[in-house]
Amino acid sequence: MTEIEYALNTFYLLVCAAFVMWMAAGFTMLEAGLVRARNTVEILTKNVALYAIACLMYFLAGYQLMYPSEGVNAFWPGIGFGLGADNTAEAVTAAGSEITYSAMADFMFQVVFVATAMSIVSGAVAERMKLWAFLAFTVVMTGVIYPWQGYWSWGGGFLNAIDYSDYAGGGIVHMAGAFAALAGVLLLGPRRGKYTVDGRARALPGANLPLATLGMFILWMGWFGFNGGSELIISDVGSANNVAAVFVNTNLAAAAGLVAALLAARLTFGKADLTMALNGALAGLVSITAGPAVGYFHRPPGRCHRGVLDHRPGQAAHRRSGGRDFGARRLRHLRPAGCAAIQSGGIAAVAARRHRRHRQLRVRLQSRRVGVAARDNGHPGESGRRARGTGLCRMRDGSLSGLCPRRRLIRLPRSGVAVTLRAVFLGPARLGRALFYPGWWSRA
Amino acid sequence: MTEIEYALNTFYLLVCAAFVMWMAAGFTMLEAGLVRARNTVEILTKNVALYAIACLMYFLAGYQLMYPSEGVNAFWPGIGFGLGADNTAEAVTAAGSEITYSAMADFMFQVVFVATAMSIVSGAVAERMKLWAFLAFTVVMTGVIYPWQGYWSWGGGFLNAIDYSDYAGGGIVHMAGAFAALAGVLLLGPRRGKYTVDGRARALPGANLPLATLGMFILWMGWFGFNGGSELIISDVGSANNVAAVFVNTNLAAAAGLVAALLAARLTFGKADLTMALNGALAGLVSITAGPAVGYFHRPPGRCHRGVLDHRPGQAAHRRSGGRDFGARRLRHLRPAGCAAIQSGGIAAVAARRHRRHRQLRVRLQSRRVGVAARDNGHPGESGRRARGTGLCRMRDGSLSGLCPRRRLIRLPRSGVAVTLRAVFLGPARLGRALFYPGWWSRA
Amino acid sequence: MTEIEYALNTFYLLVCAAFVMWMAAGFTMLEAGLVRARNTVEILTKNVALYAIACLMYFLAGYQLMYPSEGVNAFWPGIGFGLGADNTAEAVTAAGSEITYSAMADFMFQVVFVATAMSIVSGAVAERMKLWAFLAFTVVMTGVIYPWQGYWSWGGGFLNAIDYSDYAGGGIVHMAGAFAALAGVLLLGPRRGKYTVDGRARALPGANLPLATLGMFILWMGWFGFNGGSELIISDVGSANNVAAVFVNTNLAAAAGLVAALLAARLTFGKADLTMALNGALAGLVSITAGPAVGYFHRPPGRCHRGVLDHRPGQAAHRRSGGRDFGARRLRHLRPAGCAAIQSGGIAAVAARRHRRHRQLRVRLQSRRVGVAARDNGHPGESGRRARGTGLCRMRDGSLSGLCPRRRLIRLPRSGVAVTLRAVFLGPARLGRALFYPGWWSRA
């Protein structure tokens, strides 16, 4: 790798990291806009604090815990602090395609992911959990739980050894986060004022819709960094094309989710619902995150309207798999798993189950819930089905053997109705937020 | 073109596209801040939906309609869907300066332009048009009208053949948009509550000025992507200098517009008017968009205070003109033509008139309206007058023959008063928004 | 320097400049969120106008005043207007490491700094100063005072000659700004409504905390451009690593400041205080700005928990020092000196005092105020103490001789309490804002 390539990759990763950091503002605005006015200040405080704590804890302990130079054993990584040294110019030029960007840039990109993951819990326990309890949990979650599990599957631990595939971070990032969220929700019960004395639910409409809309736009923009940056390198034609495709797919997914949700509301209730539309966009974004590079890739000339894929990220993906890349690459896909916790009895279980079993459980559960989501996972070295995210085009198998062996693949709903329902019902649940807020007059 | 140049150009285009996408948030916040509180939710819904629909429609049909591999005839491009294949590494390296960035990045950059164009209509019919009627129109506009016309002049159609120059997209992007806006406004009439029973107009002040201010800042930032990205390549010294100059000019134009509007309000009414200042900045941005690379370019040493131009984008522009660049290059300049519709009897007329005639019409009309705008258009291969945008410096002819033959040139007002008036009165009209909102107490 | 390196550096500087421009929105939202509702419109107007005026004045006169081709004498630079010519491709390729990016990009990056500096005054006199008086002062400040002083120390003036070190711009950017702010505050007195008739102070709580939080996030994001861009080049491994480290440090500093302030409020008052947390983050950002590249650099393996530095920006810093870089490089570090004015009897004094004396004064004063800040300045060619900003890790001397000779170094508080106090008390004062707002019911 030449110096200029290294520089471009580093710059690209940093810009993307800044965009992902920006998502923290998006979550904050979204939640502040959707909670009742009386809880605004609390939710603001929670969100700024969680971002800050996540950054500090992951820096202080998490990063070394997750990627130790050498783990103590397959279960316990050993304790470490701070970051490692960055690459020297000599090492970079000597390394060929092994070292592609600055280690600091990698940390930067990873640390904003931790904060994003923590937001799942935040949204779910909004208006329910005491501030300091929440912050204490944030410390443990971002400093120990998240990185410890990360070590098991990504940093060299036993899951890593048995070929556990958690490319998307569904098990680590989301199952843990969502389990915590679920536990919190079960523990804390519904918000006061949510039910009348005779048990009817009340709508608790949000306080500030322009703020929520702004939050959605911020997230949309930030997601370009989240997905786009997960390619990790951009310095050759193949990678650059991939990044561009990721941008296009991310944008289309959000747009499709938004329109689908808007139409669903229209069909169901006979009118538009802004909050549904916002949730739809976020659902689209979350969905496409599972496979942004393959959502819509390119239409070979003459196969119009097929709208399908033929994904060949060849060079890039291949080359990348060589170097030590600080694991961020495995973070590429945020599996749409805000509700994954439902399958999980506890964090320990994350480790205990094999990938395949896990998948089946999830499929069954999700199918039950929405009646439409059928999923399939490719497994290492095998050709698989492609993630579509928006569901706007029909599926097609693509033969990818050897190119991106650990990519997690998801088959999505086939029909328009299904897509609509999915965007509408799964999206909010997945984000782990959204279903839990609102209200005009409540407790003084 | 080397791989790294291709990568840098692609990355640059994607960052700029993300900034332009961000403008959607800017328009939304601006409009939400300026409408009366009762219409806030509707305007938010309109804006998020229009962006999503524009992305989907242009992806589904528009892009292939606008840039078919081969048009059926000069009037009808034939139907196509989706996108084409991206460039291979071999093609890129073999192509020399013909292929400079990813086709996906080009689509990304174009699609956000479509959404921006659609915002003209949105602003104009704010508080007037039914949501679903508006969305239906959005579908037709972004899926058919915009790309079909685009084909005529940019994609290989008959206007293209007769050497029609629509570099800035004034005819296509804006005349169509503005005509639709005008038609809408005429059809829909003034907003209820705008006039008292005895016919006096009421001020309908906006609901949320911090939001409007935020919107202005977002647009200002996004415009760096809008103008800066329109250079399309950045990988050599000349292009890099051009992009930098575009940033500087864009920034100064907005600043000058803002200050001019602020002073105009001060002189006219004796006090400051924030909404005027915001409009002034936007007017400045819209104006400079017609020629951001030439606004203020460089001051040759010894010719201080001349503040003028000597534009020589030579290498870059030249080199660029070789490759198939998916047309975005022609989108470079958004002609400040929000009010262009006034000249136009209909969309069909876009095709029917020659460039020169069109220009004269426009000049006459605009002169009549503000008494100051004198315009001139360079025509292909000829030296022409330079667009100044801010009007802060005096004009000068520049000899450009052969360098950017299709650049649309506009001569702007010469005096300070004129500049002020222009920024104040034309700007809002041009943006196609601004004149149509407000009010405190109106219909329950 | 190859063309592609030049292009990458230019692009990087422009993206960073766009981020810094975005900070103007951050300041605006922060201030609009914290002032009483009755002053919202005025503070919005002030902030948009100051940004615009700063851009125009620095363009019209400031830049040439600050960096004249040849100064008249060591005290008076002579009058000049506009910008110079940009670099040609030949010059760039011929120059080796002397010319590293576009002159226009440099201007762009500098001009946004001027606007940022002016914000110090804006925040301090919020709710106190007449709009037009403030704007008139802005004209003088950004068109004359700031650049004139800049000439003395950076543009070739007498301070430059006697080896005055103002790497961080503490004397120029901040002392002048802060003195003006102080003078304004003294002159204008407290805000009406701040004190009851019998002299007790009233809390004047801000109007809109989501807005203030958004402002903080915008500033946080923009600061990546502010600090990250101050490296000025990114095209080789060393610089790229530096930029990445700056991003990491900036992020951690803000996070640490936020958490420290939150805990301080908790310990002092027994509960969380969002406004304190926001101020804490800003204090962290301001602090780290004094030395972002060295805050936390890298931990050599085996020296865990030392959390310290070993800074070797060697190649990059060295190479850079060759070319004419339009001075932005010297702007790299915004010295946390919002309160520096307290030491200063007037602007003239900026020139009159030598660096060493200045430093001692400042130290004494600041120590008196918070009892904790001990500072030390490295001086040219000497090894020095490292700025830590967050104070989260202990200090260590680092030997840097010859590498970044003019870097301003600051030793920061050693204990956790000190850090907390510093974040809490110095931060707001430093930013020059924050202590001066609020209130619910006041003057109709």
Next chain:
Amino acid sequence: MKLITAIIKPFKLDDVREALADAGIQGMTVSETRGFGRQKGHTELYRGAEYVVDFLPKIKIEIAVASEDAERVIETITEIARSGRIGDGKIFVTELERVVRIRTGEVNESAI
């Protein structure tokens, strides 16, 4: 003296104010309220759930008048604020024992 309290639809405020000014009424105090009555609220959507907005925005106008002007004021308001549709509002009249103008300390009729 009488205190006349009128609950009207928001968009009628300007008209009512002008009509009262024409009728010689110098002052009034206005506040935003929400009304609940025969006019039913509408349903709105929020995150995929419908809910009813029961309370409709109304404007409350309070006017202190000399007893002999009360009739005229009531008539003016009734006429101008009427749109003929449900929800037009109500007028309440109560006896005012005393009025004081704070600035001068004047009381009763001269204070209005």
Next chain:
Amino acid sequence: MKLITAIIKPFKLDDVREALADAGIQGMTVSETRGFGRQKGHTELYRGAEYVVDFLPKIKIEIAVASEDAERVIETITEIARSGRIGDGKIFVTELERVVRIRTGEVNESAI
């Protein structure tokens, strides 16, 4: 007729409204106010300074009723709005001389 003005805690509004509807009360007008009384405000932090929020959010309900209904309405409100803690609020009753329904011009009992 009587004008009944109740100051209650905000979170009781829905319950009170429903109870009144059950009691046959057709209309009411509601506004947001702030109360000051035995219930003391809480302290809040702002930029490192504590301050007391004296005024607590309250809801004011105004109901015009025929004199014979007044007692029932007062009882209903007292019962439903009571939480037993300080700050539950007050009910004020004043004499209403006249009520006019703007839409129809009906007066008094038939206008309520």
Next chain:
Amino acid sequence: MKLITAIIKPFKLDDVREALADAGIQGMTVSETRGFGRQKGHTELYRGAEYVVDFLPKIKIEIAVASEDAERVIETITEIARSGRIGDGKIFVTELERVVRIRTGEVNESAI
């Protein structure tokens, strides 16, 4: 008992509240209103068009007091809220038939 309703300038609220507390007044209810009277509004600019803001922000204070305290309260308010400039506001006094404290059910004087 009397219900005293004072319309005052917003920035006087704190002073009035403290003076009343000193005068032994335990409770009051405050709302934001807009006033229209001799004090004329100011013009504002909006997008290059001037418009008049007729309604000025005012604070309405409602205080229920025993009849014998009424005089004292009125005097206190008149004195403290006076700035001497047009727009200082008005005080309205009406007869209160009944007061109920919701928490305890106490009525009249003991409920205040």
